[in-house]
Amino acid sequence: MHALTNPPAVAAAPEADFDVSLPLVLPELRVIPTAMQLFMFSAITWNRHQIHYSRDAALREGHPDVVVQRALIGNFFARHAQSWLGRGGAVRRLSWKVVASAYPGQELVCVGFVTGRLPDPSAVLLRYEAQLLGEGGREVATAEGVLCIHAPS
Secondary structure (H helix, E strand, C coil): CCCCCCCCCCCCCHHHHCCCCCCEECCCEEECCCHHHHHHHHHHHCCCCHHHCCHHHHHHCCCCCCCCCHHHHHHHHHHHHHHHHCCCCEEEEEEEEECCCCCCCCCEEEEEEEEEEECCCCCCEEEEEEEEECHHHCEEEEEEEEEECCCCC
C-alpha cells in the first residue's frame, strides 16, 4: 500500500458548491411492498420472525397481513436519500424508528428534508430528516441521518 506524503489540495471550498436555502424538500419516494418482497427480504436477512412471511402467524399476532420489516423500512429511507444524492453522494449515518405497522399492497410514501448543514472542511455534510407515511398520511416511521454530497476523492 502506498502512503501519500503530500495529500492533494481541495480544489474548491465545499461551501461554495452548496448554496441553497434550507430546509430543502426532497422528492418523494413511493413504494408498494409485496408479500414476495417481504418473504425474500426475510430470507436474505435471515429474519425468522414469521409475521414477515406467514399470514397465519401475522393473524395470530393481531395483524391483518404479513408485516413490513423494520430493516426494509430503513432500506426505503436509504433509497430515498441516495436517490436524491446520486452517485456523487453517500448516506453517512441513518437511524429510524418505526411507530406503526405497514403491510404489503399498501403504498408507502417517503418524504424528507435537508434541514441543516454540519461543519466539515472537506465535505458538504447535511442533516437529513424524513417520514414514511402510509395510507391516509398515517405515520409509519421517522428517520434522521447525515448525508454527504462532496466526499473527498
